[in-house]
Amino acid sequence: MNRQHHQDEIIEGREITLTIFRYDPNNKESKPHYQDYKIAETPGMTLYIALINILTRIDHDLSFDFVCRAGICGSCAMVVNGKPRLACKTLTSEFTDGKITLLPLPTFQHIKDLSIDTGTWMNAMSVKVESWIHSKEQVDISKLEKPIEPEVADEVFELDRCIECGICLASCSTRVMREDFLGAVGLVRTARFAIDPHDERTDDDFYELIGDDDGIFGCMSLLGCEDHCPKDLPLQTKIAYMRRKMVEVK
Amino acid sequence: MKIVYTDALIVGGGLAGLRTAIATKDKGLETIVLSMVPVKRSHSAAAQGGMQASLGNTVMSQGDNEDVHFADTVKGSDWGCDQDVARMFVNTAPKAIRELAGWGVPWSRIGRGDREVIINSKKETITESNESHGLINSRDFGGTKKWRTCYTSDATGHTMLYAVANEALKRGVVIHDKKEAISIIHEDGKCWGVVVRDLKNGDLIAYVARGTMMATGGYGRIYKQSTNAIICKGIGVAIALETGIAQLGNMEAVQFHPTPIVPSGILLTEGCRGDGGILRDKDGYRFMPDYEPEKKELASRDVVSRRMIEHIRAGKGVDSPYGEHLWLDISILGREHIEKNLRDVQDISKTFNGIDPADEGKKGWMPVLPMQHYSMGGIRTNAKGESPTMKGLFCAGEAACWDLHGFNRLGGNSVSEAVVSGMIVGEYFANYCKETHLATHTLTIKRFLQEQSDYLDEILAYDGEYNIFDIKDEMRNIMQEDVGIFRNGEGLKEAVEVLETLLKRTKQISVGSKIRGNNPELNESYRVPKMIKLALCAAKGALERTESRGAHYREDYTKRDDANWLKRTITSWKNPEDTLPTVSYEEIDIKGMELAPAFRGYGRKGSLIENPLSGERAKEIEEIKKKLKGCDRFELQDALMPYKLPLNFKEKNERVGVGYE
Numbered sequence: 001m002n003r004q005h006h007q008d009e010i011i012e013g014r015e016i017t018l019t020i021f022r023y024d025p026n027n028k029e030s031k032p033h034y035q036d037y038k039i040a041e042t043p044g045m046t047l048y049i050a051l052i053n054i055l056t057r058i059d060h061d062l063s064f065d066f067v068c069r070a071g072i073c074g075s076c077a078m079v080v081n082g083k084p085r086l087a088c089k090t091l092t093s094e095f096t097d098g099k100i101t102l103l104p105l106p107t108f109q110h111i112k113d114l115s116i117d118t119g120t121w122m123n124a125m126s127v128k129v130e131s132w133i134h135s136k137e138q139v140d141i142s143k144l145e146k147p148i149e150p151e152v153a154d155e156v157f158e159l160d161r162c163i164e165c166g167i168c169l170a171s172c173s174t175r176v177m178r179e180d181f182l183g184a185v186g187l188v189r190t191a192r193f194a195i196d197p198h199d200e201r202t203d204d205d206f207y208e209l210i211g212d213d214d215g216i217f218g219c220m221s222l223l224g225c226e227d228h229c230p231k232d233l234p235l236q237t238k239i240a241y242m243r244r245k246m247v248e249v250k
Numbered sequence: 251m252k253i254v255y256t257d258a259l260i261v262g263g264g265l266a267g268l269r270t271a272i273a274t275k276d277k278g279l280e281t282i283v284l285s286m287v288p289v290k291r292s293h294s295a296a297a298q299g300g301m302q303a304s305l306g307n308t309v310m311s312q313g314d315n316e317d318v319h320f321a322d323t324v325k326g327s328d329w330g331c332d333q334d335v336a337r338m339f340v341n342t343a344p345k346a347i348r349e350l351a352g353w354g355v356p357w358s359r360i361g362r363g364d365r366e367v368i369i370n371s372k373k374e375t376i377t378e379s380n381e382s383h384g385l386i387n388s389r390d391f392g393g394t395k396k397w398r399t400c401y402t403s404d405a406t407g408h409t410m411l412y413a414v415a416n417e418a419l420k421r422g423v424v425i426h427d428k429k430e431a432i433s434i435i436h437e438d439g440k441c442w443g444v445v446v447r448d449l450k451n452g453d454l455i456a457y458v459a460r461g462t463m464m465a466t467g468g469y470g471r472i473y474k475q476s477t478n479a480i481i482c483k484g485i486g487v488a489i490a491l492e493t494g495i496a497q498l499g500n501m502e503a504v505q506f507h508p509t510p511i512v513p514s515g516i517l518l519t520e521g522c523r524g525d526g527g528i529l530r531d532k533d534g535y536r537f538m539p540d541y542e543p544e545k546k547e548l549a550s551r552d553v554v555s556r557r558m559i560e561h562i563r564a565g566k567g568v569d570s571p572y573g574e575h576l577w578l579d580i581s582i583l584g585r586e587h588i589e590k591n592l593r594d595v596q597d598i599s600k601t602f603n604g605i606d607p608a609d610e611g612k613k614g615w616m617p618v619l620p621m622q623h624y625s626m627g628g629i630r631t632n633a634k635g636e637s638p639t640m641k642g643l644f645c646a647g648e649a650a651c652w653d654l655h656g657f658n659r660l661g662g663n664s665v666s667e668a669v670v671s672g673m674i675v676g677e678y679f680a681n682y683c684k685e686t687h688l689a690t691h692t693l694t695i696k697r698f699l700q701e702q703s704d705y706l707d708e709i710l711a712y713d714g715e716y717n718i719f720d721i722k723d724e725m726r727n728i729m730q731e732d733v734g735i736f737r738n739g740e741g742l743k744e745a746v747e748v749l750e751t752l753l754k755r756t757k758q759i760s761v762g763s764k765i766r767g768n769n770p771e772l773n774e775s776y777r778v779p780k781m782i783k784l785a786l787c788a789a790k791g792a793l794e795r796t797e798s799r800g801a802h803y804r805e806d807y808t809k810r811d812d813a814n815w816l817k818r819t820i821t822s823w824k825n826p827e828d829t830l831p832t833v834s835y836e837e838i839d840i841k842g843m844e845l846a847p848a849f850r851g852y853g854r855k856g857s858l859i860e861n862p863l864s865g866e867r868a869k870e871i872e873e874i875k876k877k878l879k880g881c882d883r884f885e886l887q888d889a890l891m892p893y894k895l896p897l898n899f900k901e902k903n904e905r906v907g908v909g910y911e
Contacts, residue, residue, distance in 0.1 A: 026451045026767050043571070044513070044602065056719040060771035061763045065287075068479045070516040070598060072408060073291040089601050111428075111450050112768045119288030119427040123419060132353070132416040139352035141345040142901040145305075146352075147384025150359040154590075157356040157402050160409050164290055198354050 016041045016098040018050060020062065024112045034101075035059075041098070047087035048076065050100075051114075064114040071230065074165030078114050079103040084170040086230045087114075107169045107176065122164045125186045129209050133198045148197055159192035159238065161231050168235060171224035180214045184225035184235040187216055191238040194245070206242070207249040216246045251696055252455040256282040256424070258683045259443055259459030261431045261486055263289030265407070265665055266647025267465030268414045268423075269672025270679060275421040277680040282457065283418070284446060285427045286481050290415050293467050293479040294668060297407025298594060299521035300389060300399035301669070302662035303343035306905045307385040308360055309376050310367075310397035315905065316340040317883055318395050321845060323660060326393045326550050328800035328810060329847040330503070330626075330656025330818070330838070334633050337844070337893045339654050339663075339670050344903040346669045347386065347400055353413040357386040358401055358591075368526025368583055370546065371536070381906050389591075390524040391661045393550035393852070399662035404519050404594045407665050414669070429455075431486060432776060434462070434493050434643070435690070435698045441496075441643035442690040444489070445702045452767035454703055456695045461642050461683040463635075464490060465672075468625030468648040470504075472785045474723075474730035476622040477510045477517040487649050488780035490629045491787070491831075496640040497822045499630035499651030499836070501784065502791035505659055505801050506735050507623030508554040513572040514602050515621050518595050520661040523547040525591060527580035529558065530615065531566035534577075542852055549852040552658040552801040555620035559735050570617060580607050581614035620735060624648065624664060626655040626801065627788070630820060630836075633893075635675025642686065644679045646671040653818065657800025677896040706766060709775045714758030718774045721752050721759070725782050728752075733789045738805045742793035749789055750829050753782045787821040787831045794833055795819060798857070808854075812847050812861035816840060840867050844891035882911070 015038050023032040037054045048069045055062050067075040069088045076087040081101055092100065104110055109117040125131075139146075168184035169175045175183050190206050193199045210216045219239050226235040258274035260267045263285030274281045283289065306314040319340040324331060351357055362383035364375050391399040402409040418425070431444035435456060443458040466486025470478030490496040508529075509518045523529075528536050529547055541557040542549045549557075558576055561567070567574030580588060580595070585608040588596050592607075599605045599616050607614045629637060629645040631652050637643040646652070647668040652675070654667050728748045732741035756779040761771050797811035798804050816838045821831040840847065840861060846868040849858060871890060878886050884902065894900070902910040 024768060027765060046514075046602070055770060056723075060717070060719065060761075060774075061769065063768055063770055067287050067291045067481055068293070068296050069514075070296065071601060072405070072594065073287075073295050073479065075287060075291050091601075115768070117428065117450065119285075119425070122288060122290070123425060126416055126419050130420070132413075132420045135352070137352075139349065141348045141352075142898065143348070143904045144906060145348045145386055148357075148359050149384060150361045150387075153356045153359045156354070157358075157405075157409065160354075160356050160402070160412065161405060163295075163408070164288070193354070196354050196356070198352065 014041050014098055015039070016092055016100065018054065019099070019101040020114065021103045022113050025110060041092055045092045047080065047090045047092065050092055051087065063112040065116065072163065074163030077105045077165040077167045077170065079105060079170070084167045084228050086165060089230060105166055105170045108166060118164065118166050125182060129182065129186050129190050131189050131193070133193065133196065134201045135198055136200065146198070152197060156192060156196050159188055159233065162188060162233060163231060165230060167228050167230060168225035171228045173222055173224065174218045174220055178214060178218055181218045182210060182215050184239060187219065187242055188233060188235055188238045191242050194242065203245045203249050207246055210242065211246050211249065216243050219243070251699060252453065253692070253695060254282070254455060254457050256280045256457065256459045258461055258463070258680065259457050260284070260463045260465060261444055262465035262467060262649065263425060263427065264292035264294035264465060264467055264647060265411055265414055265668035266672045267463065268418045269669050270463050270465060270646060270676035271418050271423040272414070272421060273673065273676030274680040274683060275423050277684060279680060279683050282424045282426060284429045284431060284457065285425065286430050286449065288427045289425055290412060292411060293482055294411045294665060295408045296479060296517065297665040298404040298517060298519035299391065299524065300401035300406045300662050301347060301410065301666045302391070302394070302398050302660065303347040303400055303666060304340065304398055305344055305347065305386055305388065305400065307382045308388055308397055309378055310390070311388050314396035314398055316903070317887070319343065319398060322394045323654065323663060324845045325850045326658050326660040327656025328658055328850060329812070329816065330500070330799055332633065332653045333843050333845065333891060334893045335652050335654050337891065338633065338674055338895055339667060341895060341903070342670045342674055342899045343666050345899060346666065346673060350410060350413055350669065351386065353417050355409050355413045356402055358403065359384050360387045371526065371528055371582060385906060389521055390548060391520055392523065392548045392554065393660045399524060401521065403590065404521055404592050410665055410669065431489060433698060433702050434489050435695060436493055436495065436640065437690045437694045439495060440641040440689070442688065445698050450768060452769065454699055456699050458688070458690070458695060460686045460688060461644060461679055463644040463646060463679050464629055464649050465645070465647045466649045469781070469784045470622045470625060472725060472729050472781050472788070473622035474726040475515050477507055477515055478622070483777055483781055484625070484784045485777055485780055487628050488784050490643065491783060491823045492780070492826070493640060494822065494824055496637045496643055497630045497820050498787055499627055499653060499818050499820060500657070500791070501627035501787035501821055502795060502802050502819060503626035503657045503800060504622060504788060505551055505624035505626060506555040506620040507551055508558055508620050509578050509618040510621040511599060511603060512570065512575045512617040512619050516598050516602060517623070518578060518598065518616060518618060519592070522578055522580050522592060522595060525587065526583050527578055528582070530577040530579050531561060532568045533566070534612065537561050537566065545852045550658055551661060553853045555735055556803060558620055568617065575617040575619040577615035578618045579615045581610050624659050626657060626659055627651050634678040635671065636678065636682070642682065644675060644682070646675040657802055674896060674899065706772065706776065709772060710761055710764050710766070712757060712759050712761065714760055716755050716759045718756065718759050718771065718778050721755055722774065722778045722781070725749060725752055725778070725785055729785055733792055736803055736805055737792055739793065742789055745789040746786065746793055749782055749786045753779060753786065753829055756782065783823060783831070790831055790833055791819040791821060809857045809859050811859040812864055813859045816847065816861055840864055842891065843867055844887070846871060
């Protein structure tokens with residue numbers, strides 16, 4: 001999407017309409033509905049700025065999740081005009097007709113309005129794939145660290161950039177059908193440890209964690225995850241990498 | 251009455267909190283970490299440029315060791331830090347980074363042979379040795395003598411946080427997120443846990459433990475412009491203050507980072523300048539060498555930020571709809587370097603400003619302006635991380651005034667402190683939890699729960715004319731205006747008065763939705779009074795401190811006054827009805843220092859009022875050095891300022907080429 005192109009088109013200070021899903025499951029009187037908010041757009045406005053604007057000026061009861069507002073913490077994933085995205089990195093100028101519909105990210109426990117619970121699922125996923133280094137070696141922290149080839153460290157870093165925003169899950173058809181499917185976030189996590197020289201796990205070990213339909217064999221290769229990943233992680237090639245390894249496990 | 255019991259309770263799930271949780275869990279203590287957000291979203295994740303540890307692996311850091319890191323840290327603090335703590339820190343930092351490497355943090359590694367770097371905006375070739383091949387690399391940062399800041403591109407905090415969080419999960423640390431501590435439970439001067447509000451549904455829960463650790467981060471959001479995540483409101487620090495027993499240290503010591511991007515205030519790492527990026531003014535002129543001939547763009551953050559504002563005041567700022575700013579130019583580093591080592595910076599600049607910083611020439615320059623970035627102040631603790639006035643209340647990381655940073659923190663020392671204090675304070679905290687048994691009563695716990703429940707009902711019943719969001723904006727504006735980079739008596743006096751009025755006004759609001767459940771306006775209504783109390787501590791402390799030290803700069807008292815002000819500001823909130831903090835001071839012991847107060851080596855010269863004890867101490871140090879001539883540096887250090895560390899943290903650190911020397 002060419003941002004500059006859109007910026008040229010917009011008239012400064014136009015009115016935009018945000019149509020936002022409202023519902024508080026803990027409040028018996030609350031019913032799911034959409035609410036429209038009209039605000040004046042400012043240059044460089046992101047959905048973070050727009051939503052804070054609505055909260056502080058128009059509706060003090062609107063719930064949503066932001067933390068870093070800089071695209072690095074993964075808190076603010078939501079469905080923007082039908083696509084799962086990080087709200088803080090979405091510019092309102094991108095929407096030429098000035099109409100933006102916001103829904104909470106699916107596949108996670110809904111808390112209220114645009115607020116969801118990602119922590120519970122992500123922590124359980126991390127435990128399920130044993131998202132940590134497995135090594136029998138006792139590191140003596142007073143001694144020189146183990147040398148690692150620079151290129152290998154860079155490759156691990158590349159996969160370590162995942163921010164657990166949940167967008168890959170919200171983009172995944174398998175996940176919609178199978179609640180326990182690990183999704184790209186979980187599968188690529190195993191790839192991250194499989195290529196880390198500190199981790200001594202074998203393919204057999206990983207098979208125990210992901211060798212079923214909730215794991216590597218559940219992926220239908222529809223690529224929704226990779227299309228929407230805000231960190232541009234090579235999700236599909238790494239899922240394929242793990243699948244090739246797992247298929248070979250006897 | 252909902253009560254959850256555990257052995258070790260940790261409030262805050264960033265690096266300091268999670269590393270502490272590992273320390274307690276490894277001692278067999280049941281451990282709960284409370285966090286306002288999923289722990290991997292904590293503000294630690296936002297640390298970009300790196301972690302300081304004197305590994306000395308790269309050719310550009312040869313000769314680095316604990317002594318050099320110590321001296322840099324003390325000078326950076328403008329002699330405001332606790333030198334004992336600085337020593338504890340520098341010896342443990344290399345261990346922390348090696349522990350993290352073992353836990354899989356993909357530190358950028360050194361490749362043998364030649365590589366091109368930018369030094370003082372010129373290309374140079376450096377050659378790495380065979381022995382250092384594959385070891386952890388480091389980059390240059392402000393206020394450091396050596397290239398000491400280890401990194402994973404510019405996502406260092408993220409990779410560290412994920413590794414530590416996953417290690418905590420591995421050990422079975424219990425994490426309860428979307429939980430906010432809103433008061434501290436205490437009895438007879440001892441802390442027994444916290445009252446928590448469940449941010450999902452509004453439930454109140456008492457978490458009761460043998461020991462409580464606050465690792466809740468900084469209070470940057472009391473300022474209008476801050477690089478901090480929006481959760482950095484300082485609530486954990488405020489509830490300690492509200493006990494009337496625990497005290498805060500140096501709340502006026504607030505750091506302004508030179509290069510957040512305009513207007514969003516999102517940080518662009520110091521690594522930009524560390525790797526060779528430069529600052530330019532409206533004429534495209536590189537101005538920093540005129541002000542700081544030696545360190546240039548890489549003087550400490552307080553100095554660079556002040557020089558930038560000075561330059562704007564001299565008419566050299568770039569006009570924009572958001573006010574004046576300056577330029578940060580990293581295009582000279584080349585596209586390849588930027589896309590490998592500064593990729594989040596590039597992403598941020600492209601997304602939020604439509605500027606690709608790798609584009610050559612003016613096109614790639616990014617608009618920057620100093621903004622609030624770090625809270626040196628926090629809950630005052632002793633060197634073991636425990637509040638000296640409230641037993642069982644520990645604190646680590648940015649929330650604490652431990653006090654590693656004094657009046658200015660060096661870049662790269664924050665995530666480093668978070669992990670290192672999690673190790674050191676975590677160990678002392680774990681020991682405390684092991685030795686201590688619950689000596690409180692359900693009646694006490696019930697009283698604290700009831701108090702908070704009544705308070706929330708009281709807020710919902712307010713029928714005033716103000717709204718809490720406007721009060722918050724006013725607080726943030728006055729802090730920005732009058733308690734910022736340049737301060738003066740008149741402005742500070744006004745700030746204290748306005749803040750006091752605002753504090754009273756927080757009871758003259760009305761809250762629209764009357765539900766106790768998930769209610770964002772109610773959240774703000776109990777948070778803002780707490781934030782204003784912290785703002786008052788900062789403003790009052792700044793008003794009383796009639797000198798300039800580190801990040802605290804008074805236009806009406808421009809000199810660092812060691813004769814009168816080598817002391818820590820202590821603020822407390824004696825009675826809940828008070829509308830101002832009580833300020834007192836804690837002397838810093840010059841005679842016990844390893845490094846006697848002197849000029850920092852950057853910043854304005856000749857602006858120091860000396861304390862006669864400084865000269866005496868300097869002489870003593872010289873004599874000790876003379877007497878111990880021929881001894882190794884460890885013996886000398888021990889003679890100058892002996893200090894303790896738990897576990898094996900005091901062991902010597904091995905370095906390539908020099909072993910344990």
